[in-house]
Amino acid sequence: MKFELKAQDPKSKARAGVVSTDHGDILTPIFMPVGTAGTVKAVHQRELKQDIKAQIILGNTYHLYLRPGLDILQKAGGLHKFNGWDRPILTDSGGYQVFSLAENRKITEEGVVFKSHIDGAKHVFTPEGVMDIQRKIGADIIMAFDECTPYPCEYNYAKNSMEMTHRWLKRCCERFDATEGLYGYSQTLFPIVQGSVYKDLRVQSAEAIASFGREGNAIGGLSVGEPAEMMYEMTDMVTDILPQDKPRYLMGVGTPANILEGIALGVDMFDCVMPTRNARNGMLFTSEGIINIRNKKWEDDFSPIDPAIGNEVSAFYSKAYLRHLVHAKEILGAQIASIHNLAFYLWLVGQAREHILAGDFSQWKDQMVKKVSQRL
Known part of the structure; x- marks a missing residue:
C-alpha cells in the first residue's frame, strides 16, 4: 500500500491524498461504508459502485469468523471473491465487538475468550490468531487486535x-510480518491508538504506534459516548504526532459534522454504521440538513429526496x-x-476533497457543519 499527499488546506490540518492498493486507488478524505457480515445492509454491490460511488468497504472480523466461517471464505478465494466486491476492503480486528460483549468475554494478556452471540460457543482471539483470521478473510487493510475501552473509563x-x-500490537506485527497473503495480493496492517480521553495516554499511545512504522495508522476508542469536543481534542493531539506521510483512520466516526471536523483535524479515513442504521429508522442526511422522513410534513412533499x-x-x-414506503x-x-x-456521505467527503484541492476548505467546512447539523 502507498499513500501520496496531494494537497494541504492552508487554514487547517485537512489534506487530500491517494491511498493505492492492489484492488485500486482510494481518494482521501474518504468514508467507508460498513459491510459487517460481507454486505452493506440493503445495498447491492452494483449500487455501491454506481449510485454511492464507494471506493472501499469494511468487513468485520468477528462476524465473518463466526459466519460464514473461515473455511467458506478460503474456499471462495477470500472475501472479495465471496461477495463480488473487486475494490479495496478493510477489516476491523474484532476488538470493538469483543468490547461490546462485556457480559460474555474475559480479557487476559494472552487474548480474549468470548462466547458467540449466535450459539453461545466459546472462542479465543489472540493477536496472532486475529492476524491469521484476517489473512484468510483477505482484506487489503487489516487492523491490529486491540482493546477498545468504554467511556467513562x-x-x-x-x-x-x-x-x-x-504489547498485543508487537505480537500482531511479528505474526503479520512472518506470514504472507493467501490470494496473490498484498495486505497492510494498521495499528490503533488508544488511551481513552486522557491526554497523556493519547500522546504516549500515538508515539508508540508511530514508532512501529507501519504504512497507515488508526485512532480507536473514540465515539464511544464521550462528548464530541473531547473526541475532537483527542484527535487533534494524535494527528499532531502520527506521521504526515501516512493515512490516518478515525474508527467508527460519525455524523456528517463529526466527519467534517475530523477532516479539518487531519484525518483521512472514516467509517460508521450511522448512514445505514439511521436510514432504516427513517432518518435521512441531506445537503440541507437532517430529515425524519416519518414526519407528517413530508406526506405530500413530492420534491426529490436530495437532487x-x-x-x-x-x-x-x-x-x-x-x-x-417507510x-x-x-x-x-x-x-x-x-x-x-x-451517497450523501460519499458526496460530502468528495466535496471536502475538492475544497481542499481548491484551497478554501475551512470556509466551506464552517458553512457545511451548520447546514448538515440542522433538523428540517
Missing part, C-alpha cells in the same frame, strides 16, 4: 489497557413516496434510504 484501567494493546448530491436514487424518488414497512424504503444516506 478509570485512568488506571485505560493505562493498563493501552499498554496491553501496545444536489448527484445520485440518481436521491434525485428520482420523492420524499412523499419514501415516507409512504410507514408501510416496505423493504424498498430501507433500500432507498440506505443508498441515499451513503
Whole structure:
C-alpha cells in the first residue's frame, strides 16, 4: 500500500491524498461504508459502485469468523471473491465487538475468550490468531487486535489497557510480518491508538504506534459516548504526532459534522454504521440538513429526496413516496434510504476533497457543519 499527499488546506490540518492498493486507488478524505457480515445492509454491490460511488468497504472480523466461517471464505478465494466486491476492503480486528460483549468475554494478556452471540460457543482471539483470521478473510487493510475501552473509563484501567494493546500490537506485527497473503495480493496492517480521553495516554499511545512504522495508522476508542469536543481534542493531539506521510483512520466516526471536523483535524479515513442504521429508522442526511422522513410534513412533499448530491436514487424518488414506503414497512424504503444516506456521505467527503484541492476548505467546512447539523 502507498499513500501520496496531494494537497494541504492552508487554514487547517485537512489534506487530500491517494491511498493505492492492489484492488485500486482510494481518494482521501474518504468514508467507508460498513459491510459487517460481507454486505452493506440493503445495498447491492452494483449500487455501491454506481449510485454511492464507494471506493472501499469494511468487513468485520468477528462476524465473518463466526459466519460464514473461515473455511467458506478460503474456499471462495477470500472475501472479495465471496461477495463480488473487486475494490479495496478493510477489516476491523474484532476488538470493538469483543468490547461490546462485556457480559460474555474475559480479557487476559494472552487474548480474549468470548462466547458467540449466535450459539453461545466459546472462542479465543489472540493477536496472532486475529492476524491469521484476517489473512484468510483477505482484506487489503487489516487492523491490529486491540482493546477498545468504554467511556467513562478509570485512568488506571485505560493505562493498563493501552499498554496491553501496545504489547498485543508487537505480537500482531511479528505474526503479520512472518506470514504472507493467501490470494496473490498484498495486505497492510494498521495499528490503533488508544488511551481513552486522557491526554497523556493519547500522546504516549500515538508515539508508540508511530514508532512501529507501519504504512497507515488508526485512532480507536473514540465515539464511544464521550462528548464530541473531547473526541475532537483527542484527535487533534494524535494527528499532531502520527506521521504526515501516512493515512490516518478515525474508527467508527460519525455524523456528517463529526466527519467534517475530523477532516479539518487531519484525518483521512472514516467509517460508521450511522448512514445505514439511521436510514432504516427513517432518518435521512441531506445537503440541507437532517430529515425524519416519518414526519407528517413530508406526506405530500413530492420534491426529490436530495437532487444536489448527484445520485440518481436521491434525485428520482420523492420524499412523499419514501415516507409512504417507510410507514408501510416496505423493504424498498430501507433500500432507498440506505443508498441515499451513503451517497450523501460519499458526496460530502468528495466535496471536502475538492475544497481542499481548491484551497478554501475551512470556509466551506464552517458553512457545511451548520447546514448538515440542522433538523428540517
